[in-house]
Amino acid sequence: MxxxxxxxxxxxxxxxxxxxxxxxxxxxxxxxxxxxxxxxxxxxxxxxxxxxxxxxxxxxxxxxxxxxxxxxxxxxxxxxxxxxxxxxxxxxxxxxxxxxxxxxxxxxxxxxxxxxxxxxxxxxxxxxxxxxxxxxxxxxxxxxxxxxxxxxxxxxxxxxxxxxxxxxxxxxxxxxxxxxxxxxxxxxxxxxxxxxDPIIVNRELTPVSIVKEGDGYRYDFGENCAGVCRLTVKGEAGQKIDMRYGEELVDGALDQKSIWFVGEWTEHDWPLVHHDIYTCKGGKEETYTPTFTYHGFRYVVVTGITEEQATPSLLTYLVMHSDLSERGSFSCSDEMANTLMTLCRRSDLANFFYFPTDCPQREKNGWTGDAALSCEHMLLTLSPETSYREWTRNICKAQADCGSIPGIVPTGGWGSKWGNGPAWDCVLVNLPYFVWRYRGDLTIAKESAASILRYLHYLTTRTDKNGLIAIGLGDWCPPARGADDYKSPLVLTDTITAKDIADKSAALFYALDMPLQQKFAEELSAKLRAAVRKRLIDRSTMTAAGNCQTSQAMALFYGIFEPGEQSAAFDRLLALIDEQDGHMDTGILGGRVLFHVLTAFGRSDLAYHMITRTDFPSYGNWVARGATSLWEDFQPEGGTLTSHNHHFWGDISSWFIQSIAGIRMNPYAEDVNEAEIRPSFIPQLNNARGAHTAPAGEIVSAWERDGDTITLHLTFPEAMSGRIRLENGWMFKDGTCEKPAVTGDYTIVPVK
Missing domain, CATH: 2.60.120.260 (Galactose-binding domain-like)
Known part of the structure; x- marks a missing residue:
């Protein structure tokens, strides 16, 4: 056929x-x-x-x-x-x-x-x-x-x-x-x-509370997820039951304004926002589940029912997402970190309907930048590579003849004049790169190689006279400001991201045995790096343009500074953090790399403090304010919040596994059957456990503290190779700081 x-x-x-x-x-x-x-x-x-x-x-x-x-x-x-x-x-x-x-x-x-x-x-x-x-x-x-x-x-x-x-x-x-x-x-x-992967109903939730609201009843399911409600009711013929869905309460009532674009819709649209209506046929118990829609929600206000019908069995939350299996996990002695891992997983799944969406309640769009930011942590914790492959085919099809990528895929044409740029377009490279790095699979890379090369050529047409690029969206969603009111100059974030695209492209072309394309990508990377170093780095203070956490962290993470400059550049980053009283002050681009940079320089303790502290701005502040999923914005109490369910801040789940548990897969981007175990025994924790199922089997790195002594419990597949490398200040009981990674228990003590 x-x-x-x-x-x-x-x-x-x-x-x-x-x-x-x-x-x-x-x-x-x-x-x-x-x-x-x-x-x-x-x-x-x-x-x-x-x-x-x-x-x-x-x-x-x-x-x-x-x-x-x-x-x-x-x-x-x-x-x-x-x-x-x-x-x-x-x-x-x-x-x-x-x-x-x-x-x-x-x-x-x-x-x-x-x-x-x-x-x-x-x-x-x-x-x-x-x-x-x-x-x-x-x-x-x-x-x-x-x-x-x-x-x-x-x-x-x-x-x-x-x-x-x-x-x-x-x-x-x-x-x-x-x-x-x-x-x-x-x-x-x-x-x-x-x-x-098909879209399934993964689990069912029953309401944790039912309260009267207006002329209806508000059902609270306790979690902000995505899916539909199954309605079970015995009603009268013609009884119209109205269900409105939302994420938050304002002044004690369901509020939908933050999840839609008020003022942009016609009089026919607004009453329909996140709204299911069921008209009963009457006579006996009826069951209805919406077929061609889904919602992102925690709360449902039901009108058109009697007090007797407002029972817990009236509504059941069917939680839906693509059928992805669990591949990684993290837990520790601090419930705040455990809660944040739950929020990351919840938002990752709520935003995966065939491909990563930006939010399940408002847009349901395949925003390219969101997926580019989340693909590494999703590959560490879930199994999205088959769905990534299918979506990448659509990304390549959506590529314009000039090489540009629209900001959303699929699109009806929107997103090519606004909403894209290197920090969003990099999804074209990030998906095949991280699938290759974590799963050893070059299929996506092979299928998209021509599109990647075309995009690299496109970048060469968008550089200015100084060899820099400033054409897209920048460090989106900085704390306490508008989404596009970022401190780091667009010319810096775009040019550095373009360099990273070229670097990852070169690695893929090398793996695909495409030497001419590899050389082109390497030469483009070198030109972009040289332009940033010449025009956007203050060598006297080792400060990146913008003088902010995002600029400094990105320049360090993406290799703009020379080895001899990195210590001074990192000290400048610490000073910028200190200026914010130890708070994060980045949008999504800086937030994606900041904590990894701190770990690279031995400051996982500071990164953990910034993540888990409960005052604004921080992830812990979200939890303290009742978040059950990751929010789109870091806004203070009373600030304007948009989506309460975004996945593009979820890389902290990757940081927990890679930095605290220390599981670093394929550290040299050469062999998927190689891993480095380099945990951070930060003082805030008494124990931690991370796991990741690699192609060769499951890696588990768990450690516990007993006074000054750390015991590391390692499960490591025999088919894999790797090293256990301890951070400065720690050694094995025999006085060494490095050992082959082999399943077993290891005693670790402070260096005296």
């Missing part, structure tokens, strides 16, 4: 909030002369739910994928069993990404791929005489409106149970009143089977 069966649809007209069109049912009945195994391929512009003889067989939520169909059209393949006699294929279609009714800010409503949902279907089996029979999407499929009267995957879903059609996907159903499906145009994108 190939992926070119015709597309069909119920109508050419796509719905709007002002004039919604119900999600269509499609069905096709056919007769088999024998039971048979069959291969089924289905692709959709929009989302589909697939049924065979009444059984839902869809791989997961929001199938097949979220993409620009002008770039890639996604299909899923199933292997099913047909029964002798009548068989029925049933399909329910949702708007998905190709009819973004609430997409005004990112121009999705203007996208040239906007269309009513449509589907391509092919099923092949061998009959009793050995003849291959094929059923494809054509006018023999019949269609009717479903009870989903409005659906938008950002905003919500409206379902009227009175419109249900019992037995619509079963044999024996009379569909003579249904209308034939209409042929739909073939999309222009590359057709391919989706390989990304």
């Amino acid at each position: 190939d992926l070119h069966a015709p597309f069909i649809r119920a109508s050419a007209q796509y719905g709007t909030f002002a004039h919604p069109i119900p999600a269509p049912y499609l069905r096709r009945s056919f007769v088999c002369d024998t039971a048979a195994e069959a291969t089924l391929q289905i692709g959709a512009l929009g989302f589909y739910e697939l049924f065979l003889n009444g059984e839902r067989i869809t791989k997961g939520a929001f199938a097949p994928y979220i993409s620009n169909p002008n770039d890639i059209v996604y299909y899923d393949e199933y292997h099913v069993t047909l029964r002798e006699g009548e068989n029925v294929v049933g399909i329910l279609l949702g708007n998905g990404f190709t009819n973004n009714q609430g997409g005004h800010i990112w121009d999705f409503d203007k996208a040239d791929f906007r269309t009513a949902p449509q589907v391509s279907f092919a099923l092949s089996y061998t009959d009793s005489e050995g003849t291959v029979q094929t059923i494809v999407s054509d006018e023999q499929f019949r269609t009717a409106p479903s009870p989903i009267v409005l659906d938008d995957y950002r905003f919500g879903e409206h379902y009227d149970a009175r419109l249900e059609i019992p037995g619509w996907n079963l044999s024996g159903f009379d569909d003579s009143a249904w209308t034939p499906a209409l042929p739909a145009p073939m999309p222009s994108g590359e057709a391919r089977i989706c390989e990304a």
